[in-house]
Amino acid sequence: xxxxxxxxxxxxxxxxxxxxxxxxxxxxxxxxxxxxxxxxxxxxxxxxxxxxxxxxxxxxxxxxxxxxxxxxxxxxxxxxxxxxxxxxxxxxxxxxxxxxxxxxxxxxxxxxxxxxxxxxxxxxxxxxxxxxxxxxxxxxxxxxxxxxxxxxxxxxxxxx
Amino acid sequence: xxxxxxxxxxxxxxxxxxxxxxxxxxxxxxxxxxxxxxxxxxxxxxxxxxxxxxxxxxxxxxxxxxxxxxxxxxxxxxxxxxxxxxxxxxxxxxxxxxxxxxxxxxxxxxxxxxxxxxxxxxxxxxxxxxxxxxxxxxxxxxxxxxxxxxxxxxxxxxxxxxxxxxxxxxxxxxxxxxxxxxxxxxxxxxxxxxxxxxxxxxxxxxxxxxxxxxxxxxxx
Numbered sequence: 001x002x003x004x005x006x007x008x009x010x011x012x013x014x015x016x017x018x019x020x021x022x023x024x025x026x027x028x029x030x031x032x033x034x035x036x037x038x039x040x041x042x043x044x045x046x047x048x049x050x051x052x053x054x055x056x057x058x059x060x061x062x063x064x065x066x067x068x069x070x071x072x073x074x075x076x077x078x079x080x081x082x083x084x085x086x087x088x089x090x091x092x093x094x095x096x097x098x099x100x101x102x103x104x105x106x107x108x109x110x111x112x113x114x115x116x117x118x119x120x121x122x123x124x125x126x127x128x129x130x131x132x133x134x135x136x137x138x139x140x141x142x143x144x145x146x147x148x149x150x151x152x153x154x155x156x157x158x159x160x
Numbered sequence: 161x162x163x164x165x166x167x168x169x170x171x172x173x174x175x176x177x178x179x180x181x182x183x184x185x186x187x188x189x190x191x192x193x194x195x196x197x198x199x200x201x202x203x204x205x206x207x208x209x210x211x212x213x214x215x216x217x218x219x220x221x222x223x224x225x226x227x228x229x230x231x232x233x234x235x236x237x238x239x240x241x242x243x244x245x246x247x248x249x250x251x252x253x254x255x256x257x258x259x260x261x262x263x264x265x266x267x268x269x270x271x272x273x274x275x276x277x278x279x280x281x282x283x284x285x286x287x288x289x290x291x292x293x294x295x296x297x298x299x300x301x302x303x304x305x306x307x308x309x310x311x312x313x314x315x316x317x318x319x320x321x322x323x324x325x326x327x328x329x330x331x332x333x334x335x336x337x338x339x340x341x342x343x344x345x346x347x348x349x350x351x352x353x354x355x356x357x358x359x360x361x362x363x364x365x366x367x368x369x370x371x372x373x374x375x376x377x378x379x380x
Contacts, residue, residue, distance in 0.1 A: 118225060119358070
């Protein structure tokens with residue numbers, strides 16, 4: 001047996017093993033909890049919010065929506081805990097003064113890392129989502145879908 | 161006619177035992193980060209040009225999956241394998257020639273442990289924003305007592321070096337028969353089998369090593 005034959009055969013093998021088609025992740029992604037704002041008068045009419053911030057319990061700003069109008073929020077609940085508090089601080093102008101109104105949303109949930117495939121690895125999903133909230137400017141928070149496994153769903157409705 | 165027939169019979173009357181060590185796994189252990197491997201092999205020529213062949217080895221592979229430099233997850237597989245089967249010489253040797261080409265088949269059992277390292281979430285929106293995937297766990301679970309069995313087709317070559325020493329290798333295509341998979345993970349790499357492709361049962365591997373052959377010739 002000649003050396004070039006070995007090399008040729010070995011090269012063929014290496015080429016074969018480097019062009020496998022499971023290198024791309026296409027159909028899966030981690031899931032965000034979608035919070036969608038609705039009107040308190042009519043629970044099925046979307047009602048956007050402007051001039052508000054998301055704060056954590058320490059009062060630090062998670063996300064600021066001062067100059068934007070928001071119809072929905074995609075939220076990541078921390079996966080190393082099973083409960084998360086989020087303050088929605090809304091700014092309203094009363095007689096030329098800015099007034100902040102806070103509502104605290106408490107989420108309880110079970111985070112999950114689900115193995116999908118070699119190329120995708122793990123995606124983030126949640127089960128058993130529930131919510132308790134204060135009601136200052138928000139009138140009600142409704143969990144529509146407690147099993148969070150698709151980004152196409154409206155998981156939580158916030159009525160205000 | 162008579163002469164050629166008797167030569168043929170004489171050439172087929174060869175018995176012998178071989179033992180060798182896979183050098184490719186030793187070289188790969190040195191060159192490839194995260195890989196260590198060792199394999200010894202042997203065969204027994206028992207009838208005509210048929211051999212009972214065996215390979216015993218141990219392999220460990222510490223690796224990771226990333227997308228464009230962004231780490232997804234890492235894992236380490238360590239375990240042993242035992243390959244047992246038959247080889248047939250498919251190349252008609254010239255008188256006095258000792259090189260050989262063989263085709264063979266093996267049944268392989270492999271047992272191994274997988275320990276998972278970092279687990280990040282595949283999250284396209286997050287990686288676009290922050291340049292890396294969000295972390296779930298710094299040290300994932302360990303799965304002990306995993307196993308796999310597979311069939312292997314083997315094409316082997318051996319070149320006679322000097323006296324009883326041979327240098328040769330083989331290319332192998334494995335076909336997974338059964339496996340015990342870890343919970344919420346996959347067997348992505350199996351000792352002796354090499355990389356496991358999603359949705360496919362085939363795997364490719366090779367060996368290349370030095371062997372000592374002790375012939376026991378019988379003349380009728």
